[in-house]
Amino acid sequence: MSDTAIRIAGLGKQYRIGGPAGSYRTIRETLVGLPARPLRALRSRSNRAHTDESFWALRDLTFEIKRGEATGIIGRNGAGKSTLLKILSRITDPTTGYAEVHGRVGSLLEVGTGFHAELTGRENIFLNGAVLGMKRNEIKARFDEIVAFAEVEAFLDTPVKRYSSGMYMRLAFSVAAHLEPEILVVDEVLAVGDMEFQKRCLGRMSEVAGEGRTVLFVSHNMAAVTRLCRQAVLLDAGRISAIGAAPEIVGAYWQGEHTNAAERVWNHRAAAPGNDAVRLLGVRVVDENLNVYPVVDIRHPILVEMEYEVLEEGHILVPSFQFHTESGVCAFVVHEFNSKWRRTPRPRGRVRSLVEIPGNFLAEGIYSVTAVLGTYVPFSVHFYEEGVVIFQVKDSPDGDSARGDWAGPLAGVVRPVFPWRTYAENSRSGLGDAE
């Protein structure tokens, strides 16, 4: 069996923006434009730039995906990820190049495509299944599984417009999850729904990936990409900027994305995260001298600062930070609990809250910081800024950190320096380790 699942060569997609063909045309415009057409053709020949406003959503993509491999496609918004999936799903044609797909493709660019609010859950399962390309017999055979997975047994004959959004999403995903193509193409479908639901989606996805099926997965969820995919492709402005093992590529994405990302400041109150009670002004990673400090030596403490403006008096505010590794694992969460402001309303005006992470604590790597400001009684979250700042921890080459003289890769999220005691039975001098 050939081991290529998808071969992409010189693939490009050009979209026109603005210009005459940009949006819906009306017949009037076309008719009016007819007499001017020869003229325009002349003009466009002399001055092409004006009439040919277009951009390449994808340009010269060439890569191969092996059978049974799960590949993540990452990149910032507008990098061309969705365009790539649309081409592979045959929704839109490429402008140049080609893609060769070996095997039956099932694409999930959205869950619940074709769902109709007036139809019942049962009816929508059949409809959606058919839209996704399942045969009626297949849907019948999996019907019970689909219903059980979605947990909507009691509401099967209720129109889905009466479903809660959670039930709706579960049903929609459940149908999609029971597709069994050889190549599965999935877009950001996991970005919706609650945590529990997302977990189930991911679980099902890794099952599919584990069954040896080829999976192409676009996501902003770096943790999901590293967990599900062995390989990743980083797109930037429609071109491949890196391709390789998923953790490396995710790291490259983060680094590229966040050079000088150790500080983030909001200058306009209206655009800043927050509400009428409090607004975030800035978050930064600093050293002891309060200099912004994007690359931290593992031996030195790291200070993370949150600056905010209290607009209403009388709120008891609890700042907290979450630290995530580049593979999306939460390293730790820290709440302000031991300052004198605990359980005390903060005054109006600017407030800075800093937390000090000791040296020799976080392992080397890239961390993203999530800044949260909450009030716990009554519970409300004033802002929750995911991945506001990024910093990197570098290990020491001098042998005085937890890695000692080992120069190779070292696992673990934390790399603390703990005391060791070693007792040698046959040593009289005891090398000073014993008490």
Next chain:
Amino acid sequence: MFEDAQRPATTSRSVGHPTPGTVVVRIAPRRGWVPLDLSALWQYRELLYFLAWRDIKVRYKQTALGAAWAILQPFLTMVVFTIFFGRLAHMPSDNIPYPIFSYAALVPWTFFANGVTFSSTSMVTNSNMISKVYFPRLIIPIAAVLSGLIDFVLAFVLLIGMMFYYGLAPTRAIVFLPLFLLLAIVAALGVSIWLAALNVEFRDVRYVVPFLIQIWLFATPIAYPTSLLHGIWSTAYGLNPMVGVVDGFRWALLGTKMTLSPAVAVSAIMSLLILVAGMYYFRRMEKSFADVI
């Protein structure tokens, strides 16, 4: 599932099977006219069925009278026609009671008019599906037209009732009725597919359709008989595909003296031409649907 992949896409060509059973689809730019790829339509027939079924269900789910509308629409038109054209204007009706004369024409006409109206906007109402899932796009307007067949059957049942009421026994010609129904379907499909494709790019179509249907109603021998026209004109009249359909229905059911005129043949040829050309036009425009819609 994903049966389309059982064979290469229309424009994609098979590029040598590495192992038997593995399907290779080549996705490459398509330019200009593309083949119709009827087999892809056949492979997606279940989706066609489900979409037509959805259209039927949804159409009547929130209406108070439900499927009764299928009968009321042509029936009330018949009543109005009978009063104004039959009684007041003394329109000739080939010696057949005017109510059944007009109703026998209104049944296929309503199917045609509703099909065209409904499917001309179908691409836009289903734009979400078009931008998210692959399937032969032609399925959408086809399903929209075919979903009208249920209404047709309901209205037809009343037609049979009326024939009993007026004591009109069908002649042997009734065996040809399915052919004329097929002609009605072909005519409706042809016009629908053109309008559906045009509507993706030109949203004016939505405003043109009601007007078009209105004109077309009077350009079709529904309120009056074809026998009003003579000579070359009666043949040229067949350029309107619905002339053949309506004449055929009256001939097959009511036994009107229709010298299975050349007009019917002209209508049949016209319908086919419109349909085939429409499908090619649709396929040509299809590539950009997802980008434009």
